[in-house]
Amino acid sequence: MGATNGPDPLLQIENLRVHYGAGRQQLNAVDGLSLTVGAGQTVAIVGESGSGKSSAAMALVNGLAANGEWEADRILFQGEEISRHELLRLRGRAITYMMQDPSGALNPVLTVGEQIKRVLKYHTQLSKAEREEQAIELMERVEIPDAASRLDAFPHEFSGGMQQRIVLAMALAPSPVLLIADEPTTGLDVTVEAQIFALLDRLKRELSMSVVLVAHDLGVVATSADEAVVLYAGRVVETGSVAALFQQPRHPYTMGLLRCAHDLHDENVLNPIPGRIPGLGERPQGCVFHPRCAWKTAECEAAVPELIQLDGQSVACIHHENLTE
Ligand SMILES: Nc1ncnc2c1ncn2[C@@H]1O[C@H](COP(=O)(O)OP(=O)(O)O)[C@@H](O)[C@H]1O
Ligand code: SF4
Ligand SMILES: [Mg+2]
Numbered sequence: 001m002g003a004t005n006g007p008d009p010l011l012q013i014e015n016l017r018v019h020y021g022a023g024r025q026q027l028n029a030v031d032g033l034s035l036t037v038g039a040g041q042t043v044a045i046v047g048e049s050g051s052g053k054s055s056a057a058m059a060l061v062n063g064l065a066a067n068g069e070w071e072a073d074r075i076l077f078q079g080e081e082i083s084r085h086e087l088l089r090l091r092g093r094a095i096t097y098m099m100q101d102p103s104g105a106l107n108p109v110l111t112v113g114e115q116i117k118r119v120l121k122y123h124t125q126l127s128k129a130e131r132e133e134q135a136i137e138l139m140e141r142v143e144i145p146d147a148a149s150r151l152d153a154f155p156h157e158f159s160g161g162m163q164q165r166i167v168l169a170m171a172l173a174p175s176p177v178l179l180i181a182d183e184p185t186t187g188l189d190v191t192v193e194a195q196i197f198a199l200l201d202r203l204k205r206e207l208s209m210s211v212v213l214v215a216h217d218l219g220v221v222a223t224s225a226d227e228a229v230v231l232y233a234g235r236v237v238e239t240g241s242v243a244a245l246f247q248q249p250r251h252p253y254t255m256g257l258l259r260c261a262h263d264l265h266d267e268n269v270l271n272p273i274p275g276r277i278p279g280l281g282e283r284p285q286g287c288v289f290h291p292r293c294a295w296k297t298a299e300c301e302a303a304v305p306e307l308i309q310l311d312g313q314s315v316a317c318i319h320h321e322n323l324t325e
Contacts, residue, residue: 007038012076027280029055042211044225096176102163113151123174138169161192219261240313250315
């Protein structure tokens with residue numbers, strides 16, 4: 001995905017591959033993801049569960065499971081080519097990660113204030129008193145009511161939405177330039193989900209931050225993201241501005257995702273794509289989407305479709321010019 005006319009690129013990854021070891025086999029969970037995140041931009045990685053979104057996000061912050069490995073052809077940060085090691089050094093400081101499940105990110109036996117202060121202690125030079133002050137400020141930033149008096153509360157004393165705000169406060173503590181948010185509203189109801197997205201959007205602008213937003217639903221990124229990469233079974237099937245993907249989706253999978261995209265204020269409209277995403281050991285030959293595709297021909301099974309560059313969009317479908325719903 002190019003950013004020729006957009007903001008200066010902050011992070012660029014070329015041809016990211018993530019694989020997991022299963023016995024002597026290496027199975028690809030992400031197979032060639034290229035990503036450009038512009039300064040101040042939100043780029044969404046979208047796909048159903050099992051697409052490889054978390055694997056890609058975790059690779060960027062070096063948080064893969066012990067049996068996972070990743071490589072990329074090139075990594076550029078603020079225009080400079082950097083090594084994997086240099087990327088790792090940015091983790092937790094310039095690049096922070098907010099995981100899907102707040103219960104995995106919060107320690108149940110420590111107060112939320114203590115947890116935020118520990119991040120500040122580790123990543124900043126602030127004094128004890130300044131850390132206390134900053135922790136309150138961060139809780140206010142993520143709109144926790146009565147922040148000062150809630151500093152000594154434990155995670156279980158907060159609702160799911162409020163817990164996710166604490167996780168966000170911890171992710172913001174080192175003043176990152178890039179926040180990676182992995183399905184930050186999983187398990188929350190639609191009203192709370194909308195509030196969290198609005199908050200993320202406001203903070204991104206206030207703090208001049210970029211965001212990589214991982215989501216399984218195109219609907220939820222409609223108003224929050226600038227660009228999107230659609231991932232299916234580890235492969236990029238389409239990229240483009242969110243506006244373009246909504247207006248003219250070019251890949252059958254994106255079309256399917258749009259049909260089941262839910263409106264944040266209306267949970268009802270869901271029209272799932274028939275079939276299911278293949279597991280790591282079951283990926284078909286040729287176009288990985290062909291078992292679920294209504295436009296499939298014999299050619300689709302013969303070779304992996306290349307990502308074709310179109311005007312501001314790219315699509316990996318050999319029949320993209322002849323698709324009508
Ligand atoms: N540690 C692991 N070992 C083996 N397979 C894994 C591991 N983690 C994830 N996978 C597999 O990799 C694929 C992509 O998973 P994931 O990145 O979690 O996708 P998503 O976040 O889009 O749901 C899935 O098939 C999943 O089962
Ligand atoms: S290449 Fe063929 S199977 Fe794949 S999405 Fe396009 S039409 Fe469907
Ligand atoms: Mg995931």
